Amino acid sequence: MPLDRLALQGLRNFSSLELSPGPRINVFVGENGTGKTSLLEGIHVLGMGRSFRTRQLRNAIAHDASELLVHGRLAGDPPVPMGVRRHREADELDMRLSGEKVGRVSDLVQTLPLQLINPDAFRLLEGSPSGRREFLDWGVFHVKHDFLDTWKRYRRALKHRNALLRHGRMQDASMASWERELAHWGNRMDELRRAWLDAFLPVFHETLDGLIKLPDLELRYARGWDRKRDFAQVLEQARDTDQQMGFTQQGPQRADLAIRLGRRPAIETLSRGQQKLVVSALKLAQGRLLERLTGLSCVYLIDDLPAELDEGRRRIFCEWLVHMRCQAFITSVDPGALMEQWDPGTPVSMFHVKHVEVGQGQLLPMDR
Ligand SMILES: Nc1ncnc2c1ncn2[C@@H]1O[C@H](COP(=O)(O)OP(=O)(O)OP(=O)(O)O)[C@@H](O)[C@H]1O
Ligand SMILES: [Mg+2]
Structure with missing residues (x-):
């Protein structure tokens, strides 16, 4: 089931951000330091109860915030809301699934299977x-x-x-x-x-x-x-x-x-x-x-997809993602690098991540 809502609060440079991802390919482009990796990190926290960038989740809490909160909703009938909250002073995670508190990370993992492709x-x-x-x-x-x-x-x-x-x-x-x-x-x-x-x-x-x-x-x-x-x-x-x-x-x-x-x-x-x-x-x-x-199907988090790949390989990689009918969250610093990879008809949502826009508010898909 794809995520159709995502909300991040107090995570890295995001004080509060909401977006409605598309069901298939979501591309986040933006300059260095605008928060693209942090967006993927937020989804990782939601599905795995931990960051892929730090062992101490408290390090991912925005400097001026006392807690981080990630909320998502899986599309379905009925939809499945998920949430993870981590307070700076608390030792434990507060994890919720369909409104109920859950005690085990494995419940999140089972609900939102994730695969991460990044330099790590x-x-x-x-x-x-x-x-x-x-x-x-x-x-x-x-x-x-x-x-x-x-x-x-x-x-x-x-x-x-x-x-x-x-x-x-x-x-x-x-x-x-x-x-x-x-x-x-x-x-x-x-x-x-x-x-x-x-x-x-x-x-x-x-x-x-x-x-x-x-x-x-x-x-x-x-x-x-x-x-x-x-x-x-x-x-x-x-x-x-x-x-x-x-x-x-x-x-x-x-x-x-x-x-x-x-x-x-x-x-x-x-x-x-x-x-x-x-x-x-x-x-x-x-x-x-x-x-x-x-x-x-699992949700793919792919940080800087174009890096290290030639144009032909990028295309094949993207074709696999489309072929698999999974939901993917892909980042790139170069808006041009991932514009032409998709066959016509592939549902692609492009988001431009900008400091001002994402610090607070809603991130809306842009026209392609
Ligand atoms: N705990 C924190 N509190 C506030 N801001 C932070 C925190 N940790 C990191 N940042 C800032 O968050 C911003 C977003 O970082 P992120 O790594 O997500 O950027 P990015 O868009 O992936 O950049 P790049 O293209 O260089 O990979 C950076 O400006 C970073 O300095
Ligand atoms: Mg990054």
């Missing part, structure tokens, strides 16, 4: 495995309904085993039972991730192929422990070394999705533009698979 998305290639696990688990979470429960049970058992390790209670009777739990839920996580990946890979390669020819590019899943060994055995045999480290060293919490080109990590070879296309293909394929398996 390059971390999928160059960063630590945690970003790639997050990517993998986003997909599994949205299509396998027992994943969240499985993950929580696994985390609980992991916490208990780690506590026993730290306190040197290796012979404790509960150790074996927590290890059994850990092995059970760990194997289940691995199964769910694998099943999702089997469905994802063909969609990814098809999407990538449309953007750029990289026949040697490969995604390689590592489950977090030896491929040939049973997880329960691995845990039992690793007790001593785990105790020395003070935590459980192997398991699905260490899984990775290595992205390789031939025999090397892809990041060592790909140009910046090629990296952006690979990352974009990963993110576009997530949305395509979600749609295929659940009928839900």
Whole structure:
């Protein structure tokens, strides 16, 4: 379901801003520092309960405001209002869905599936495995309904085993039972991730192929422990070394999705533009698979789409977005760069973000 209303208060340079996004492609153009990324940040806060620019959401609160508030409405019958509020002094988020207070971010995530493509998305290639696990688990979470429960049970058992390790209670009777739990839920996580990946890979390669020819590019899943060994055995045999480290060293919490080109990590070879296309293909394929398996479409947040892409690639990227029938929020500093990409008939709403106009009031689409 697309967002048909968005209101931001006390976020970065916005004291108060309202807009009615179009159901499909929304383009925000404007000079540096006018608030384009902040707009995407607001939608991210609404759907994920956190910013993509700062770990501390309080840093996104406008300097002269005491709180930030993001409100959105998903089109539908009935429409679904969503809201997130964060007070400077409060430790907790106030999250609302259809007028009711909700306690878990996962409720927002499930209601408004988001995919973000921005310079941080390059971390999928160059960063630590945690970003790639997050990517993998986003997909599994949205299509396998027992994943969240499985993950929580696994985390609980992991916490208990780690506590026993730290306190040197290796012979404790509960150790074996927590290890059994850990092995059970760990194997289940691995199964769910694998099943999702089997469905994802063909969609990814098809999407990538449309953007750029990289026949040697490969995604390689590592489950977090030896491929040939049973997880329960691995845990039992690793007790001593785990105790020395003070935590459980192997398991699905260490899984990775290595992205390789031939025999090397892809990041060592790909140009910046090629990296952006690979990352974009990963993110576009997530949305395509979600749609295929659940009928839900996700909302794309794409910061500075034209950067690093040649004209032909921009066009193909935009064609995928149109083809997927998703809602997208795209920013650019260059108004010309995204004018001609769309086939006639594609519903595109263009917004010009200007300091004065967006600081307060309504942001209206401009004539194209
Ligand atoms: N906490 C804050 N309170 C008030 N203003 C802030 C805060 N944090 C950032 N800003 C300002 O908000 C403005 C919008 O920043 P934003 O990053 O959204 O701009 P942008 O349009 O994406 O720019 P660019 O084209 O350079 O990427 C900037 O002028 C920035 O200095
Ligand atoms: Mg920006």
